Structures are given as C-alpha cells and as structure tokens.
Amino acid sequence: MTQENSALPGKFISFEGIDGAGKSTHIGFVTEWLASRGKTVVSSREPGGTALGEKLRALLLHEKMHVETEALLMFASRREHLAQVIEPAIARGDWVLSDRFTDASFAYQSAAGGMDRAKIMALAQWVHPHRWPDMTLLFDVPLEVARERLDAERTLDKFEQEKADFFARCRSEYLRLAAEFPDRIVVIDSTRSIDETRATIAAALGRLL
Ligand SMILES: Nc1ncnc2c1ncn2[C@@H]1O[C@H](COP(=O)(O)OP(=O)(O)O)[C@@H](O)[C@H]1O
Numbered sequence: 462m463t464q465e466n467s468a469l470p471g472k473f474i475s476f477e478g479i480d481g482a483g484k485s486t487h488i489g490f491v492t493e494w495l496a497s498r499g500k501t502v503v504s505s506r507e508p509g510g511t512a513l514g515e516k517l518r519a520l521l522l523h524e525k526m527h528v529e530t531e532a533l534l535m536f537a538s539r540r541e542h543l544a545q546v547i548e549p550a551i552a553r554g555d556w557v558l559s560d561r562f563t564d565a566s567f568a569y570q571s572a573a574g575g576m577d578r579a580k581i582m583a584l585a586q587w588v589h590p591h592r593w594p595d596m597t598l599l600f601d602v603p604l605e606v607a608r609e610r611l612d613a614e615r616t617l618d619k620f621e622q623e624k625a626d627f628f629a630r631c632r633s634e635y636l637r638l639a640a641e642f643p644d645r646i647v648v649i650d651s652t653r654s655i656d657e658t659r660a661t662i663a664a665a666l667g668r669l670l
C-alpha cells in the first residue's frame with residue numbers, strides 16, 4: 462500500500478447498518494479507493510480488531526447473556542481496539558476503517574435489546590470521550606432485503622437469528638442517529654446496485670480528502 466508522507470493525523474471511518482445491509486461488501490472498495498489516493502489504510506472490525514477483541518467477539522456472537530453484559534463486553538473490545546489499533550493508527554496518519562463502532566451499541570443493545578440509552582452514552586463517554594468517527598457510512602436497506610441477502614449467503618450468528626422487529630428497531634435507531642448527527646453520518650441507499658452504491662460512497666469520501 463502506498464505510504465503518505467504527512468504529519469497530519471489520519472482519519473477514522475466507521476461502517477454501520479443492519480446485518481445483511483452490505484457494509485462488509487464495500488469495505489474492500491473503500492480500502493482500494495483510499496490506497497489509490499496514497500492513503501495507508503488499516504481495516505478492522507468490532508467487536509474484534511485485536512487478539513483479545515476477537516476472543517470477546519466469539520463469545521458475543523455465540524453465547525446468550527444479559528444485554529448489559531453484552532454492552533460491557535462490546536465496550537471492553539472497543540477499549541482495547543482504540544488503545545491498540547485505532548489511536549496509534551490515527552497518530553501515524555493512517556486511515557482507519559472499522560466495520561462497526563459505538564452506533565451499533567445504540568442500535569443493537571439499546572434500541573433493539575432494551576438497554577437504557579443513557580448507559581450506552583455513559584460507556585461511550587468513559588471509553589472514548591474525545592474520539593468519534595470522522596465519517597460513518599450507514600448502509601440502509603429494508604429488513605426484507607437484508608434478510609434475503611443473509612439467507613442467500615451464510616450460517617447465521619446469534620444477532621442474525623433475531624426476529625424482524627429486533628432489526629426494525631436497529632434500523633430506526635440508526636436512522637435516528639443519522640438525523641441527530643447529519644455532519645458525521647452519511648446514509649447510503651444500499652438497495653441500489655453495488656456499482657451505484659460505490660459512486661455514492663466515493664462522493665462522500667471525497668469530502669474527507
Ligand atoms: N448493493 C447490493 N446489491 C446486491 N447485493 C448486495 C449489495 N450489497 C451487498 N450485497 C450482497 O449482500 C450480501 C450481504 O452483504 P454483506 O456486505 O456481507 O452485509 P453486512 O456486512 O452488512 O452484513 C452479500 O452476499 C453481498 O454480496
């Protein structure tokens with residue numbers, strides 16, 4: 462990957478959306494798009510992104526637990542991810558792409574899982590008081606489209622096996638967050654073709670260069 466000779470701090474971009482919305486599909490495109498413009502890209506994910514985080518991910522995606530335990534483990538993984546990956550990369554001037562970040566905790570643990578929103582906010586203030594993504598790409602699709610894509614694709618994890626109303630609450634929380642933080646969150650209509658979606662993503666990324 463091309464190295465950029467710059468003293469500027471890097472950027473942090475998160476990818477969000479309900480399961481099956483298409484975010485993983487586009488992370489590779491964004492990596493190539495940025496690399497071809499001379500950026501050094503670090504691509505990562507949550508939960509996970511570190512050795513400890515990946516162990517927490519295995520528990521989170523497959524073990525049943527209280528929703529607050531789930532949130533605490535998501536933030537434990539996030540704390541480690543920030544310390545080991547995100548902050549050092551930004552300090553080096555790299556661009557960090559994270560498949561999910563704290564918006565997912567608002568959508569999944571709070572709106573869908575029923576946990577008090579103020580507790581998620583308190584955890585966010587504790588774990589990353591001064592760090593939010595420079596841009597969040599929110600891949601938005603109706604539930605039926607996401608479900609069809611998932612069914613065609615893979616064995617479902619604990620979250621992906623949830624019922625439609627769980628994802629309806631996730632999706633509306635994501636859209637509510639997008640309305641609350643319009644400068645950070647870009648809503649991408651992910652029902653369109655992969656090529657059309659890429660063009661919209663490239664236009665959004667251009668704002669960060
Ligand atoms: N715009 C699109 N049109 C059609 N299929 C898509 C589109 N985006 C993604 N897909 C397909 O949908 C499935 C789920 O996408 P994925 O990126 O894994 O979703 P997510 O990471 O959001 O759960 C994959 O098979 C992918 O190829």
Ligand SMILES: Cc1cn([C@H]2C[C@H](O)[C@@H](COP(=O)(O)OP(=O)(O)O)O2)c(=O)[nH]c1=O
Binds near residue numbers: 561566570620
């Ligand atoms: C980061 C995060 C993820 N999650 C959930 C959402 C997803 O269902 C799951 C992570 O899976 P996901 O990122 O969708 O990975 P994959 O595309 O490989 O399935 O974790 C939360 O519930 N809260 C969080 O804070």
